Amino acid sequence: MPMANISHAQTDMQIADLLVAYLEQIGVSHVFGVPGGAIEPLYNAIARSQRRGGIRPVVARHESGAAFMADAYTRETGKIGVCCATSGPGATNLITGVACAFDNCIPMLVITGQPSLPSFGRRALQESACTGVNTLGMFRHCTRYDSLISHPEQFETKLVTALQRAMRAPCGPVHLTIPLDIMKMPSPVPAPSYQLMDKLRGASLIDMDAVDRLCQLFATARTPCLLIGGSCSEAIGDILAFAHRFSVPYVTTPDGKGLIEPNDPLYRGVFGFAGHPAAGALLRDPSVDLVLAVGSSMNEWTSSGWSHSLLNDKLIHIDESAEHLARSPMARLHVRGRLQSIFSCLLRQAPQAIAPRPSDAAGIPTWKTESHQAVFSATSANLPDQIGPARLMHELGKCFPPHTRFLADAGNSVAWAIQHLMPGGYAEPDNLDQVSSTATTTPSVPGGWLRLTMDFAPMGWAIGGAIGTAIGNPEVPVVCLSGDGSMLMNGQEISVAVAEKLNVVFVVLNDQALGMVKHGQRLAGAERIAYELPPTDFAALAQAQGAHGITIRTPEDMASLDIPAILQRGGPCLLDVYIDPEAVPPINLRMQMLGGAL
Incomplete structure (x- = not known):
């Protein structure tokens, strides 16, 4: 439509x-945020939408929680998560959650308010434009697109551009800040000028020359293996079909674990932070002559501290993001493109006569034996009245149904979950002899059954994230695994789960300490300082917010839990689990990297 017509x-x-x-x-079904004067016109518009059965607001207790909720909503639904805040401190409070989404390539639309344009430069309350505390400049470093709307006729162009940037690789959050008077101005058009669904779909472009070269290398490889990263959710079905067709063993990165069924006999465990020795052994095996790393960012945690066992000339790095590919310059081949398109092509073109390795066809997965031994050796070392965190993860996996979404928070919670958590319904460690050699992998939901953050990894992400997940899909159980430090930092968001009547179970690993700090100091031989937390009754805190709270101090308390009854009860529940405070988490990789930097 010509601009002259739009203006009239x-x-x-x-x-x-x-x-x-x-x-x-x-x-989009929900917008997550905290209202305020400079953003009030947006809430007025949401109210009008809600009356006609449209978008609903979810009021977070802190703006960082709103961003965490929007992040997890995207992971669960595949739709763009939307969060908003007023100007000034409202906007700056969002930044931690937005930065987390940026580092994890999660699409998100961030809307912040501003005082009216005529007040710019006059020290208006909470002014955060270029003449105040410049939040636009702050967001520039953690978004894929960042702009101020200074005229109503800019709005559509900038919004469409922002949404396209958010959803196209490399994905991530985008930010628009809108002055109060602009938000209240009449729209230049009576309805949206563009139909966006087709414009926001992922592009299927691939480098066919690189795919052809990949097929040639794969055809001549004697013992290839796969590394499945966290960006593989859309293509996981084809990737696993490829692995099974050619009997290719595979490992996952920590953020890729939730995309696969751990009971698959081709699976060799997690490679990277809190991973399994069997996974590293596979990549170090001299007979392995080709490693296909798919959808991996090659950051510290996903590459096992940039390990030479992965980053060498055996590597073929397959990814849609040029940023990810830039971290593996030593690779034999880079294949860039949409992963689903690449593996669909490989399934059609790859050679059919790749001999399986003998160990791929049968036997108990080695990583599982390791995990089994760790769970029970850790438990036997505990005092009778203590709960080992490894055993806790094992029991939680048994208690909840297979379609449960688990979110693990930064800190020791994520380390224990990566190494020991398995979703319910799969073969358990005490039934290792019953693992089928012909088991097939059934991919879970697109976001995965286990969700966590890489890179930025803020404490408390999983608390808001569990709420965003449950908002996106209220039909499934959601479990937040968090430490007492994270819960003291962001636990007020439980009251959002109460207000929204969400079926979320918050599990607090209570050791009265900032656990990763405590054990990190001990492992590094550093001064033991500033990690202790006072005894806190988290069940009582949950009850004070209107949630159900249960205290678990002994293995007997754990065994008496009636999870089906908790889930049928509806609404949030918090399990305050007093874990063995001396159980050492699997954080050796982190300690090696910190030690190398000292």
């Missing part, structure tokens, strides 16, 4: 209503 369009719709109309068009 007659409409009662405000810019805020136009924004909400676009969100409705792309299927």
Whole structure:
């Protein structure tokens, strides 16, 4: 539509209503945020949408929690998560959650308010434009697109551009900041000018020359293996079909573990932070002559501290993100493109006569034996009245149904979950002799059954994330695994789960310490300082917010839990689990990297 015609369009719709109309068009059901004066027109527009059965607001207790919720909503639904905040401190409070989404390549639309344009430069309350505390400049470093709307006729172009940047690789958050008066101005158009669904779909472009070269290398490889990263969710079905067709053993990165069934006999465990020795042994095996790393960012945790056992000329790095590929310059081949398209092509073109390794066809997966031994050796070392965190993870996996979403928070919680958590319904360590040599992998939901953060990894992410997951899909159980330090930092968000009547179980690993700090200091021989936390009754804190709270101090308390009854009860529940405070978490990789930097 020509600009001259746009400026004369007659409409009662405000810019805020136009924004909400676009969100409705792309299927967004909720907006996460904390209201305030400079963002009030957006909430007015959301109220109008809600009355007609459209978008609902979810009021977080802190803006960082809103960003964590939007992040997890994206992971669960595949739709873009939306969070908003008022100007000034509202916007700066969002930044931690936005930075986390940026480092983890999670699409997100971030909307912040500003005082009215005429007040810029006059020290308006919470002014955060270029003439105040410049939040636009702050967001520039943790978003894929960042812009101020200074005229209503800019709005559609900038919004569409932002959404496309958010959803195209490398994905990530985008930020628009809108002055109060602009948000209240009449829209230049009576309805959205663009249909966005087709424009936001992932592109299927691939480097066919590189795929052809990959097929040649794979055909001549004697013993190839796969490393499956956290960016493989869309393509996981084809990737696992490829592995099984050619009997290719595989490992996962920590953030890729939730995409596969751990009971698959081709699976060799987690490679990287808190991973399994069997996974590293596979990559170090001299007979392995080709490693296909798929959808891995090659950061510290996913590459096992940039280990030479992965980053060498055996490596073929397959990814849609040029940023990820830039971290493996030593690779024999880079294949860039949409992973689903690449593996669909490989399944059609790859040679059919790749001999399986003898160990691929039968036997108990080695990583599982390791995990089994660790769980029970750790338990036997505990005092009778203590709960080992490794055993806790084992029991939680048994208690909850297979479709449960687990979110593990930064700290020791994520380390224990990566190494020992298995979803319910799969073969358990005490039934290792019953593992089928012909088991097949059934991929779980696109976001995976276990979700965690890499790189930025803020404490408390899983608390808000569990709420965003449950908002996105209220039909499934959601379990947040968090430490007492994270819960003291972000536990107020439980009241959001209460208000929304969400079926979330918060599990607090209570050792009265910042556990990773405590054990890290001991492992490094550093001064033991600033890690202790006072005794806290988290069950009582949950009850004070309106949630159900249960204290678990002994293995007998754990055994008496009736998880089906808790899930049928509805609403959030917190399990305050007093774990063995001396159990050493599997954080050796982190200690090696910190030690190398000293």
